[in-house]
Amino acid sequence: MSDADPTRHASRTARGAAELELGQAAIDLLRSRLPDIAGKTVTAIIAEVPGYTNALAGPMGAKIEGAVQLALGGFLRLTGSGDPGTPLAPALEGAYVLGRGEARSGRSMDALLAAYRVGARVAWRELSRTVVEAGLPAETLAKFAELVFAYIDELSAASVSGHTDELATTGRVRERYLQELGRGLLQGESADQLAGRAELADWEPPRTLTAVILPSAHVRGILGALDPRTLRPEDDLTELGDVDEDPAEVAVLLVPDADGSARSALLRNLRGYQAWVGPTQSWTTARTSYLRALRARQLQLTAEADAPVDTERHLTTFVVTSDSAALDDLRRQVLAPFEALRPATAERLEETLREWLLHLGRRDEVAAALHVHPQTVRYRMGQLRDLYGARLDDPQTVLDLTIALAVKPSPPG
Structure with a gap:
């Protein structure tokens, strides 16, 4: 004593x-x-x-x-x-x-x-x-x-x-070991390396880890509601090549066993915080969860008011944006008929085509989504058929258009 x-x-x-x-x-x-x-x-x-x-x-x-x-x-x-x-x-x-x-x-x-x-x-x-x-x-x-x-x-x-x-x-020695463990997880070290770090830190490995990215200023307010084994790597994330801004502004939490109903509880605890929540992964592959949450933040994905961004609800976005250059090429190719139109007209028709694809051509539902009269949808679809002709009935063209229009392009800069 x-x-x-x-x-x-x-x-x-x-x-x-x-x-x-x-x-x-x-x-x-x-x-x-x-x-x-x-x-x-x-x-x-x-x-x-x-x-x-x-x-x-x-x-x-x-x-x-x-x-x-x-x-x-x-x-x-x-x-x-x-x-x-x-x-x-x-x-x-x-x-x-x-x-x-x-x-x-x-x-x-x-x-x-x-x-x-x-x-x-x-x-x-x-x-x-x-x-x-x-x-x-x-x-x-x-x-x-x-x-x-x-x-x-x-x-x-x-x-x-x-x-x-x-x-x-x-305690200070253990804290250093915990920091090294967190850094190893973010860097994607091998399972053997991570097991060794966990043993040194006297940290009992969970089944899974879930990455949460949020502003550093919010960490103190949420930690008390999380599993005590939650890791908070304090290292400069810019050294990992993952973030560009002041690292003091960004924090990563690795939350143990937040799968199933526990994930719902985690999302509830994060309400009111600006946070991006990655998928639940085996604890030794936590980097996958971290990179997914980071990608959601970079894409500026948002959720309903006061709710964190759950990456599991945006899987389509991650898939279609995994090769941004290919997506841009696809858009240029399948949306070429719009090039001769005035920008405002092209934007209206593109928006109508997106909703028409999403609602499987059901005119009333398309009109409700666009907040226009069904006759307006009918008129615009007539214009689109003039542009595309029989290609709008071709399954491959429909697939290409669906992917091209699935995610709106990010604004320049």
Whole structure:
């Protein structure tokens, strides 16, 4: 433990506990309900602290529930001892170790302190209900409340101390390894190289990774809602040859296991943020997800208001723009009949032809999409048949026109 050993300050809580007269009946009742109180505390933390939604599921949740029981049990030992010298060292040492573990897991103290706040509220609600049931007077209840929150404060301080100490030593080394792992993923290193980097960083590989590109200023606001294993490569992305602007403006997150329903949750969490979300890939091929998200950003793809861009909804765009020069040649070839027309007329007919192809020639639907009268569509299609003749009934011509008109060309510059 650090020189600023939190156990040295345990006497404050111990003295208060020694002065508190709960009575053996109340203490026995409290002890009998500890498992239930611990379970409710962990349930509330999972529900209210996003950073622990996955971290406390399964075996980890049971482990934390046991730790909560031990902490509350230690507190009750204080209140039942009547001895101001009763040590708090075991409980505070456990909180200190918990803080170090959070740092090793790559999490900030934000989630843990939020968990302490939620835990204090739930624990006090359940403990106070029990002591009221035991018939304790209001004055004793007030002192009990003060003691509960003082105890939680000391546990929080011990965890902060552990977190700080870990970051000052091995935490910084691990952070460097995590950065190197993230960079290797973006560069597309081999599976063996990446597995070695993950082992060095003490990072448990997920099944999949999903790349998210967003402005750097938005990262802090979203990280707390994501899987704690999420990687944020901090390297200069311009060195990878992928972005041209100030790299401080652009951030990449690699989010573990965001497939299936978890992808929907990720997209919901990103609402309100300007973000581009790549496809879910095996974790060793995360570069594919990163490049797809980057391509969406370069194409300036947009989604509905406040929603992130889901690249899975734009696969056609990626396919038809994969060879931009070939697409330009195709457009010039199949749209050659428009060259003799005035630009405004050509633009109207091109737009009409696109909708006619997309709506399989259903005139009313084409008119609704263009916000014109069906007779206007009929007139324009007559002009198009004059330009193309029987070719509009040729399957190959229809295919070429569909591809050529599938994506509107980007404006110059």
